[in-house]
Amino acid sequence: MSASPSTTAPPAATGAEAPPAGGSRGAAKRRAPISRRGERLVGYTFMTPWIIGSLVFTVGPMLWSLYLSFTDYHLLLGGDWVGMANYTAMFEDPMFGRAVKVTLLYVLLAVPLKLIASLAVAMLLTQSRRGIGFYRAAFYMPSLIAMSVGIAIVWKALFSGGGPQDQFMSWFGWEGGGFIGNPSVSILMLVLLSVWTFGAPMVIFMAGLLQVPSELYEAAEVDGAGRWHRFVHITIPMLSPVIFFNVLMETVHAFQLFGPAFIIGGTAGGPAWSTLFYTVRIYALAFVDLRMGYASAWAWMLVLAVGVVTLIMFRAAKNLVYYAGEDNR
Amino acid sequence: MTATTATEPRVIARKKRTAGARAKSVIWHLALLAVLVVVLYPAFWVLTAAVKPNADILTSISPIPTSITWEHFASAFDGMAGVPLWRFFWNSFVIAALSVVGILASCSITAYALGRLEFPGRKAMFAVVIATLLLPGQVMLIPQYLIFSEMDVVNTIFPLVIGKFLGLDAFFVFMYVQFLRGIPRELDQAATIDGAGHFRIFFSIMLPLLRPAIVTSSIFTFIWSWNDFMGPLIYLHEIEKFPLPRLLQSYNNTEAVSNYGGMMAMTLLSLVPVVLFFLVFQKFLIKGIATSGVKG
Numbered sequence: 001m002s003a004s005p006s007t008t009a010p011p012a013a014t015g016a017e018a019p020p021a022g023g024s025r026g027a028a029k030r031r032a033p034i035s036r037r038g039e040r041l042v043g044y045t046f047m048t049p050w051i052i053g054s055l056v057f058t059v060g061p062m063l064w065s066l067y068l069s070f071t072d073y074h075l076l077l078g079g080d081w082v083g084m085a086n087y088t089a090m091f092e093d094p095m096f097g098r099a100v101k102v103t104l105l106y107v108l109l110a111v112p113l114k115l116i117a118s119l120a121v122a123m124l125l126t127q128s129r130r131g132i133g134f135y136r137a138a139f140y141m142p143s144l145i146a147m148s149v150g151i152a153i154v155w156k157a158l159f160s161g162g163g164p165q166d167q168f169m170s171w172f173g174w175e176g177g178g179f180i181g182n183p184s185v186s187i188l189m190l191v192l193l194s195v196w197t198f199g200a201p202m203v204i205f206m207a208g209l210l211q212v213p214s215e216l217y218e219a220a221e222v223d224g225a226g227r228w229h230r231f232v233h234i235t236i237p238m239l240s241p242v243i244f245f246n247v248l249m250e251t252v253h254a255f256q257l258f259g260p261a262f263i264i265g266g267t268a269g270g271p272a273w274s275t276l277f278y279t280v281r282i283y284a285l286a287f288v289d290l291r292m293g294y295a296s297a298w299a300w301m302l303v304l305a306v307g308v309v310t311l312i313m314f315r316a317a318k319n320l321v322y323y324a325g326e327d328n329r
Numbered sequence: 330m331t332a333t334t335a336t337e338p339r340v341i342a343r344k345k346r347t348a349g350a351r352a353k354s355v356i357w358h359l360a361l362l363a364v365l366v367v368v369l370y371p372a373f374w375v376l377t378a379a380v381k382p383n384a385d386i387l388t389s390i391s392p393i394p395t396s397i398t399w400e401h402f403a404s405a406f407d408g409m410a411g412v413p414l415w416r417f418f419w420n421s422f423v424i425a426a427l428s429v430v431g432i433l434a435s436c437s438i439t440a441y442a443l444g445r446l447e448f449p450g451r452k453a454m455f456a457v458v459i460a461t462l463l464l465p466g467q468v469m470l471i472p473q474y475l476i477f478s479e480m481d482v483v484n485t486i487f488p489l490v491i492g493k494f495l496g497l498d499a500f501f502v503f504m505y506v507q508f509l510r511g512i513p514r515e516l517d518q519a520a521t522i523d524g525a526g527h528f529r530i531f532f533s534i535m536l537p538l539l540r541p542a543i544v545t546s547s548i549f550t551f552i553w554s555w556n557d558f559m560g561p562l563i564y565l566h567e568i569e570k571f572p573l574p575r576l577l578q579s580y581n582n583t584e585a586v587s588n589y590g591g592m593m594a595m596t597l598l599s600l601v602p603v604v605l606f607f608l609v610f611q612k613f614l615i616k617g618i619a620t621s622g623v624k625g
Binding site: 036135 | 357371389390438439448449466468470494497558574575585596597607
């Protein structure tokens with residue numbers, strides 16, 4: 001019960017499938033069929049905005065974009081069915097390889113670094129000391145502003161040639177200049193921006209850490225387990241549902257980074273395509289080149305990629321995530 | 330207020346305050362202070378960049394200005410292309426406020442139906458909500474644009490807020506559903522026996538109990554909508570209609586070259602509402618993320 005599988009909502013465990021209470025006497029029983037019909041009516045009434053909205057603005061558009069991905073639709077010129085042509089063209093498009101490379105590199109760097117930082121600081125913060133509330137608030141704040149255009153502009157300044165990062169690193173012999181002008185490291189600007197928002201997963205980790213029963217640590221300490229052993233054999237398994245949640249959400253989000261990448265690298269993903277994120281390229285194809293059919297095919301490849309990654313993670317979680325209070329399958 | 334708020338720190342083992350314990354405490358604070366300096370550096374840097382002379386901004390690593398000028402704020406208030414800065418604040422505010430109202434009105438009724446009522450198709454609809462949570466939104470972008478341009482509402486804020494009024498923000502629907510499921514069934518049953526209908530139950534029992542979720546979702550909706558860039562980038566093309574992120578982006582592309590200080594002052598001003606919001610509501614926010622896993 002302590003480390004509930006749904007870090008998303010602890011309350012869910014309490015009353016999700018609660019059986020009907022025994023208070024139903026004759027009167028309530030006789031009313032039941034009417035109230036059930038009423039329930040149906042009220043249910044559909046309450047769902048009406050969502051049903052209309054989904055059909056028109058989400059589910060409908062999804063199917064439409066699947067259709068568009070098999071056409072060469074251009075916003076001004078229209079288009080025709082082209083079969084798989086967009087999908088085969090993608091693999092010969094040098095931009096596709098570049099965008100995939102940049103995005104994967106970002107996901108592989110940003111997600112682990114951010115989560116390691118957030119877990120480390122969360123563990124520091126769950127020790128009983130003064131000032132925890134202050135640190136927690138201060139570390140969380142960047143998560144609220146990091147994705148804004150304002151911070152992206154600040155980032156451009158911090159990593160410009162001769163700017164703070166350049167000066168700081170040249171004290172240690174760095175000669176590569178500002179990250180923003182150097183294609184081999186410019187992606188790090190965005191990785192660091194992501195790491196800067198470690199406060200959001202940190203708060204979730206903190207909530208998880210506080211749920212680990214302290215008796216486990218005490219017992220291990222009595223048995224002579226060192227700090228590292230306690231971390232590997234108690235903290236990590238007990239925290240694994242929270243770790244899984246954070247890894248999943250961070251990965252799904254990392255694949256979709258747009259705003260900061262757009263401000264920092266522009267639609268061309270400069271310098272030298274080194275910040276050409278996948279979503280930025282979709283935007284450029286659809287709304288600059290107006291090649292909406294081809295852009296839809298790109299978008300569907302992203303859905304496919306995120307879907308496969310999510311699936312693999314759920315599969316892996318079956319073996320790796322430990323839910324206390326359940327048999328470990 | 331700062332010491333222990335939502336989460337009670339766990340005391341692993343109570344030991345007497347020895348010299349060793351004190352040294353540990355000092356190391357703990359030093360480690361966190363080091364993190365704090367790194368985390369807050371960009372914030373302090375922009376805070377003072379806005380009052381540094383233009384020539385100093387990009388070249389100074391120190392956040393402490395050597396001389397102070399207020400002229401950047403004057404030029405920031407002038408806005409861009411003859412449109413004053415307050416206008417962009419107002420545009421941002423209108424979009425954010427409408428988003429909050431929309432989420433409140435739509436997500437609560439959608440979540441009530443999905444979380445507390447039984448009707449055919451409920452499970453399938455809930456599955457769609459979950460699917461949209463993980464689905465990259467980019468895939469719907471192009472058809473949505475085509476639909477909105479067919480409706481002739483491109484270059485208005487309609488496309489930016491309509492989804493909020495229709496309960497399409499899957500994340501908040503999901504959060505409300507989880508919250509509502511935690512409320513004991515006996516409450517509805519007692520109310521039903523007393524003759525209350527579903528509307529009564531919803532308005533007089535569920536809504537008041539939902540308050541913590543409503544507060545969290547409203548704060549996040551406001552901040553996310555304030556920061557949103559992709560929506561305005563695609564749908565708004567006239568400068569008088571721009572919210573702040575679009576203004577900053579255009580300014581950055583055009584005027585920033587000659588007036589970097591003005592850019593920094595504008596950037597700083599655009600961040601102020603979010604930071605203020607955070608300082609006022611930080612307790613709710615942090616509690617909200619800890620229990621619902623909201624992304625920042």
